[in-house]
Amino acid sequence: MEYIIKNGIVYDPLNGINGEKMDICVKDGKIVEKVSENAKIIDASNCVVMPGGIDSHTHVAGPKVNVGRMFRPEDSKKEIYAKKGLRTGTGFSVPSTYKTGYQYSEMGYTTVFEAAMPPLLARHTHEEFIETPQVDKGVLTLFGNNWFVLEYLKEGDIKKCAAYVAWLLKATRGFAIKIVNPGGTEAWGWGKNVHSLDDPVPYFDITPREIVRGLCEVNELLGLPHSIHVHPNNLGHPGNWETTLETMDCVKGIKAKPKYGERETIYYNTHVQFHSYGGTSWKDFESKGLEIAEYVNKNDHLVVDVGQITLDETTTMTADGPMEYDLHMTNGLKWANCDVELETGSGVVPFIYSPKGPVYALQWAIGLDIFLNIDTDKVLLTTDHPNAGPFTRYPRIIAWLMSKKYRDEWLYNKVHKWAQQRSHVADSDKEYDLYEIAKVTRANQAKVLGLSKEKGHLGVGADADIAIYEINPEEKDGKKIERAFRYAKYVLKRGELVVKDGNVVKEVFGDTIYVDVKVDESLEQEIMKDLREKFTKYYSVNLDNYPVTEEYANSWKVIKIDAT
Ligand code: MFN
Ligand code: ZN
Ligand code: ZN
Structure with missing residues (x-):
């Protein structure tokens, strides 16, 4: 099948194309120089054309997601998905697998990475991938509390540790090294946690610093496409920003040596919003988003994804077992916990981020503080779905970023005043343009994942994963921006038309x-x-x-x- 996408305004940061009117040709699943006269025409006049969206951090498949689904019938009742010709689905914050694939597709996303796989339960993750249509998938394997890793690193045997990591990635069919609360989840097996970068893990007597540095060295020894992907210690605790900066700094000096892809960074800090908290308790809680953004701007060895709070009722789930216990003690809602022998653990707790809650409003503002003050080459748009909110809110986040007017409507009329008083959102006039939106939802992801040859751009040879949105680049009406990005006009996946006018018109299964x-x-x-x-x-x-x-x-x- 051949297509020519005509007259669209193209945003393709990896190729430096910033809002040029041009045609894109597609043949046999790839972007090509030109097509024959038989090519079908897609009219993209008055539309914006971008590479397919890439989600580098989301929780969509595997055991903890499934616990979330089973454990929250109230969530599954909230949103029924029933469209002609498609599989039905349910769930707002923990949607069923088919609904997950369809909704990513409706938004123009074509590649999705599940962010935390317990090795022992890898099959479950892959089974759910088999039932997640429309997108290419990958999954990050959990390493930061694994007994083999802890022992090899304790012995200082980086080479053996690397050989083990290589084996486990292959055995679990994983894509990269994920580290969650290094040492802390293992400590939770003893009813404990670790509270700083140099707090030793019980029995193993190794510190989070040694785990993070060791796995970073392993990552570059193996030359993996992606860098280490880190959820640091002390998530969600007032005052944690210092641990975050120390963790970012502890890998400095290690050189990026990918044997595949074009990554230049060695450290990826996920959901950094949850790690940018000042104060000493929830009472004097304040934003340190600017300090974190400033560190990232000054240093070239790292990128961050935000984990933006969307102010919804959602389901939190993480391999950070002790943290979920703390959260359950804070909000008093139900709690599920699991230990995965020798490897990791997890917890699940529902959470209601009410816009009128002072703490939640400020968490929302902290994410925005980061987005509005950071170098847009170094930041990625995520909600850590579903932890800070469901991925179906990405379009609303785009609207907050592109329109100060819309952002201020929320800041002054909808959310608790702590957001104004204890963050810097009110001071910022920054508005993202579509080039920057394309960076934080596509180009930056492709690059840091090491997939920028085939994904995240529209150059000749790339996968023909393409999103077309009906939006005027000057648009400032938040509702219109949200609507345009929520329901793409057209989406092509590997050169096939899969979405038209916001509806999935063809079911495909990615790699x-x-x-x-x-x-x-x-x-x-x-x-x-x-x-x-x-x-x-x-x-x-x-x-x-x-x-x-x-x-x-x-x-x-x-x-x-x-x-x-
Ligand atoms: C990551 O997995 C991942 O992470 C992430 O909920 C996650 O009530 C999982 O105990 C959180 N709240 C307070 O203490 C608020 C202070 C309160 C008070 O008690 O003083 N103040 C007010 O109410 C203000 C009153 C005045 C006013 O201004 O209105 C806490 C409590 C909380 C806080 C609860 N914290 C948790 C947040 C962390 C992590 C969520 C999720 C997290 C999920 N990944 O007239 C007037 O003006 C009166 C003013 C008021 C007054 O003074 O009375 C995986 O992979
Ligand atoms: Zn995490
Ligand atoms: Zn996560």
Whole structure:
């Protein structure tokens, strides 16, 4: 199938195209120089054309998401999705899998990364991917509380640790190294937590600093496409901004050496909004968003995603087990907790971010403080779906960023006054333009994930993942901006028309992308010996039954790396 997208205004930051009227040609799933006369014409006059959106951090598949679904029937009753020709679905903050894929597609998103996979339960994540249509998928494997990692790093054996990481990524078909509350989730197994970068983990006697630095070195030794992806210690606690800055700083000096892709950074701080809190309690809680933005602006080794609060009722879920316990004690709502043997843990708690709550209004403003003051090459738009709000609110966040008028309507009329009094949102006149929106929802993601050759741009050779929105680039009406980005005019996925006028018109199934890193054979044999021993001694499963097998995807896309 060939298409020519005519007369659209194109925003493609990776190729430096900022609002030029031009045609885009598509053939056999790729963007090409030109097409034949038989190509179907898509009229994009009065529309904006962007590469397909990429979500580098969202929770959409796997055991904790499924706990969220089962545990919140009140959420599933909220939104019924029933459209002709499509699978039905339910759920507002924890939508069912088909609804998840359809709604990302309606918004022009074409690639989605699940942000936290417990290795032992990898199959569950991939099973749900099989049932998530419309998007390419990948998943980050959890490493920051894993016994093998803690022991190898404690012994100072970076090479063995790297060989183990390579093995586990392949065994779980994971894409990158995820670190959640390094050491803290393991400590939670002892009813404890860690509270600073140098607070030792019980029994293992290793510190979060050693875990983060060690895994960062491992990441670059292996040359993975993405950098380490970190949820630091002390999430959601007043005063945590200092831990955040220390963690960012602790990897400085390690060089980016990706063997695939064009990443230049070595550290990705996720949902940084939850980590930019000043004060000593909820009573004197204040924004440190500017301080965090300033650090990021001054340093080139990192990027952040925001985790913007959307002020909705939602479901929080994370591998940060102790943090969810704290949250449950704070809001008094129900709580689920799980330990995953030798590897990680998790918690799930509903949360109502009421706009009239002083703390929640300020959390909202802190996210905006970061967005409005940070270098837009170094920030990514997320809600840490569903932790700070559902991904279906991305269009509203875009409206807050593009229109000061709309933002001020919320700041002065809808949210508690702490947002004005204790943040800097009122002082900022910054308005994102569409080029910057394309960066924070596409280009920056593709680059930091190491996928900027094939994704996040519209140059010849890229995947033909394309979103077309009916919007005037000068638009300042928040409702109109939100509507335009919520329901794309057209979306192409791998060169097929999948959305028209905001409706999914074709169901497609993307690839699941993972990395397969080859390491030195003798090293691999050594770690296999350790694996056999520990599996026999501690695991409730057999090593041979552990790896995810070939049938667990609609189609795999393997990124092969030679790290010997
Ligand atoms: C990440 O996983 C991830 O993370 C993220 O809820 C997550 O009530 C999961 O205990 C949170 N509130 C207060 O203390 C507020 C202060 C209160 C007070 O008691 O003094 N003040 C007021 O009410 C103001 C009154 C005056 C006024 O100005 O109106 C706390 C409480 C809370 C706080 C609760 N914290 C948690 C936040 C953290 C992390 C959410 C989610 C989190 C989820 N990833 O007339 C007048 O003007 C009167 C003025 C009022 C007065 O003084 O009385 C995974 O992967
Ligand atoms: Zn997290
Ligand atoms: Zn998350």
